[in-house]
Amino acid sequence: MSSAGTQLATQSSTEARAKLRVLLIEDSRADAELVLRGLRDGGFDVSVDLAQTPEEFRARVKETVPDIVLADYNLGQWRGMEALKILREEGRDVPLILVSGALGDITAVECIKRGATDYVLKDSLTRLPESVRRALREKKLREESRKAEANLAAKAAELARSNAELEQFAYVASHDLQEPLRMVAAYTQLLSERYRGKLDDNADKFLGYASEGAQRMQVLIQDLLAFSRVGRREAPSEKVDCNAVMKEVLQALGAAIQESGAVVTYGSLPAVWADRTQVAQVFQNLIGNALKFRGPEPPRVVVQAERAGQQWLFAVSDSGIGIAPEHRENIFVVFQRLHARTEYPGNGIGLAICKKIIERYGGRIWVESQPGAGSTFRFTMPGEASDPKEEGRK
Numbered sequence: 001m002s003s004a005g006t007q008l009a010t011q012s013s014t015e016a017r018a019k020l021r022v023l024l025i026e027d028s029r030a031d032a033e034l035v036l037r038g039l040r041d042g043g044f045d046v047s048v049d050l051a052q053t054p055e056e057f058r059a060r061v062k063e064t065v066p067d068i069v070l071a072d073y074n075l076g077q078w079r080g081m082e083a084l085k086i087l088r089e090e091g092r093d094v095p096l097i098l099v100s101g102a103l104g105d106i107t108a109v110e111c112i113k114r115g116a117t118d119y120v121l122k123d124s125l126t127r128l129p130e131s132v133r134r135a136l137r138e139k140k141l142r143e144e145s146r147k148a149e150a151n152l153a154a155k156a157a158e159l160a161r162s163n164a165e166l167e168q169f170a171y172v173a174s175h176d177l178q179e180p181l182r183m184v185a186a187y188t189q190l191l192s193e194r195y196r197g198k199l200d201d202n203a204d205k206f207l208g209y210a211s212e213g214a215q216r217m218q219v220l221i222q223d224l225l226a227f228s229r230v231g232r233r234e235a236p237s238e239k240v241d242c243n244a245v246m247k248e249v250l251q252a253l254g255a256a257i258q259e260s261g262a263v264v265t266y267g268s269l270p271a272v273w274a275d276r277t278q279v280a281q282v283f284q285n286l287i288g289n290a291l292k293f294r295g296p297e298p299p300r301v302v303v304q305a306e307r308a309g310q311q312w313l314f315a316v317s318d319s320g321i322g323i324a325p326e327h328r329e330n331i332f333v334v335f336q337r338l339h340a341r342t343e344y345p346g347n348g349i350g351l352a353i354c355k356k357i358i359e360r361y362g363g364r365i366w367v368e369s370q371p372g373a374g375s376t377f378r379f380t381m382p383g384e385a386s387d388p389k390e391e392g393r394k
């Protein structure tokens, strides 16, 4: 029984024996021995390098990277804490524990503030192994979080690159497709005008479908082009008075407002820092939708804004048909629509453009709605210039 017990103890101490490269700053041989024994007794398989001067220390650190630096506080010629500076200069993230005779509490706290990981008094060296273990664990965590951050930054850069590439592709594709499509549209149109009634009934029907398809494709491509144009230029910021923008938008939507008998009201709206044309586009798309997706009654549309920190929170509310909860996200995706074109006209690009514009300025857009109970589209826009140039102009 006792022999089995001994075996177990030996086994577990071998398993726990972790290799540890120590760089020791110590001018007393006897103290150095004590420190090493403390570590070995505490379960480390220690290899050690000794440094007694700053020059020696720098040379050792350049040669190999230790797992830990154990430094006496006062070595006559220099202080162990100065080793921290050398570690930084050499770009080494190695924990440093002060192992010192007597160190007042105030000095100890000061050393920790300046970057020492811990301090252990020479007359309580039994504490040293645990202090070393903790320092190593903390270093590992630091490394892991540094790695995770670098990983994240690399992923974000990759995403930005692939987004830019996709944007470029959408732009070039939609731009270059326009020309051949114009030919197809023009010639199917010509064919159907010139040969209508001269071939058989089916031919007339087929030509009609072809020319309708070409026209629809033209509209889709123009929409895609408009969508990809939103992100192509640098996001310019000017002070945009939303009241003035609303006046223009209501004029542009004049026919739809009259035809639907709509009442559109807006309170005193703030100025935002963004691109004027794009702000107008957001209002026009949202109010246009509020007029289009109306119920049997003439639509009532209210536009309001309130402060939300540095931003303005806008709300465009309508009394229309509303949106089911499961569609609240996907309506912002390009070409996503909830109705047949015969029911409500449109291509499903308007909200995607709104989202793209708003997100360029660091804002967010979402909808609160219930079917049959109207919808409120909310979005945020920057309220003040984030650019110091703009600040100066105020």
Ligand code: ADP
Binding pocket: 285, 289, 290, 293, 318, 320, 321, 322, 323, 331, 332, 336, 337, 338, 339, 345, 346, 347, 348, 349, 350, 351, 352, 375
């Ligand atoms: P479009 O208006 O061309 O269909 P949008 O991207 O502007 O495209 O809108 C996407 C879809 O979101 C619409 O087809 C409609 O189903 C829904 N929608 C947008 N605005 C409203 C609204 N105010 N009320 C109800 N549904 C809406």
